[in-house]
Amino acid sequence: MIEIQNFTKRYGKKTAVDNLTATVKPGQVTGFLGPNGAGKSTTMRSIIGLDTPTSGSVTVDGQDYRDFRAPLTEVGALLDAKAAHPGRSAYSHLMSIARTHGIGRDRVDEVIDLVGLTAVAKKRAGGFSLGMGQRLGIAVALLGDPKTLILDEPVNGLDPEGVKWMRELLRGLADQGRTIFLSSHLMSELSLIADHIIVIGQGRLLADASVNEFLDQGANAVRVVSPDAQRLKSALQGPDVTVTEVDKETLSITGLDAPVVGRAAAANGLVLHELSTEKSSLEEVFMNLTAGTVEYKSQDATKIAQQGVSA
Numbered sequence: 001m002i003e004i005q006n007f008t009k010r011y012g013k014k015t016a017v018d019n020l021t022a023t024v025k026p027g028q029v030t031g032f033l034g035p036n037g038a039g040k041s042t043t044m045r046s047i048i049g050l051d052t053p054t055s056g057s058v059t060v061d062g063q064d065y066r067d068f069r070a071p072l073t074e075v076g077a078l079l080d081a082k083a084a085h086p087g088r089s090a091y092s093h094l095m096s097i098a099r100t101h102g103i104g105r106d107r108v109d110e111v112i113d114l115v116g117l118t119a120v121a122k123k124r125a126g127g128f129s130l131g132m133g134q135r136l137g138i139a140v141a142l143l144g145d146p147k148t149l150i151l152d153e154p155v156n157g158l159d160p161e162g163v164k165w166m167r168e169l170l171r172g173l174a175d176q177g178r179t180i181f182l183s184s185h186l187m188s189e190l191s192l193i194a195d196h197i198i199v200i201g202q203g204r205l206l207a208d209a210s211v212n213e214f215l216d217q218g219a220n221a222v223r224v225v226s227p228d229a230q231r232l233k234s235a236l237q238g239p240d241v242t243v244t245e246v247d248k249e250t251l252s253i254t255g256l257d258a259p260v261v262g263r264a265a266a267a268n269g270l271v272l273h274e275l276s277t278e279k280s281s282l283e284e285v286f287m288n289l290t291a292g293t294v295e296y297k298s299q300d301a302t303k304i305a306q307q308g309v310s311a
């Protein structure tokens, strides 16, 4: 379990993390989200003792990371996929880390196999692709068979097979009762991997909820397909109700739930071919939640396309 209590980190005048309190529980995958510069890496670095809190505390299983006698067996971390020396092979990189903890060659072979790098284990890490580097980073994190894993953007650079592999690996590790804390900007992926979500913006906590609770915050729309779409549209008019025509027979309705739409159709004798509730995506809820906290904003892509990049 990771406990972050009233954690504040300042770099000079810049407050990177501002009085953050959150608990990352064992037995589940917790996704850590926030726009660029929100303070995710700072928090993760502080969990493994690479940064010191200005105030507050960050502990793993009740201890300060620096107090662990054999930290690799308590917390595995992937913070930088390019951390291996480029001239070293994956095998010698792992062996050099294993030696610091009295971990044997068998375990090194085991993690190399687990992350699928056996065929390239003796090759220079400098020649590795981003995805291979990520796999090597995961191997390092798993080396000491730790109860807690901290992963900064672990799916970055992985191909679809690698993403699927990562998802299944993390699911399996969480099911064994481990604490998995990962950041990602890939929302659709995160909604498949994570059970719980912690969102920060400008260093402050914005949400701490299960993925389902988080998605329930979004505006749900009811989708209905009917040969009588126009008559149904008239029947549904009311304050706070928005009916959008997707096509001739399809309506998207906000402000009413599906049973109400179904009853209105029945009361008016209108035929329905489809009636369903469409949940907002993780990305939509995230964008709404963090809209006021985004520091580094891009220009509207459509405008750029219309004007030309150099205009």
Ligand SMILES: Nc1ncnc2c1ncn2[C@@H]1O[C@H](COP(=O)(O)OP(=O)(O)OP(=O)(O)O)[C@@H](O)[C@H]1O
Pocket (backbone or CB within 6 Å): 011, 014, 015, 016, 034, 035, 036, 037, 038, 039, 040, 041, 042, 043
């Ligand atoms: N060593 C440092 N010195 C000064 N400012 C820093 C330092 N490290 C981080 N910051 C600042 O603290 C804020 C939080 O940065 P951090 O890297 O934790 O954000 P992040 O959420 O991980 O962002 P990203 O999604 O872009 O990786 C940023 O404004 C960043 O510029």
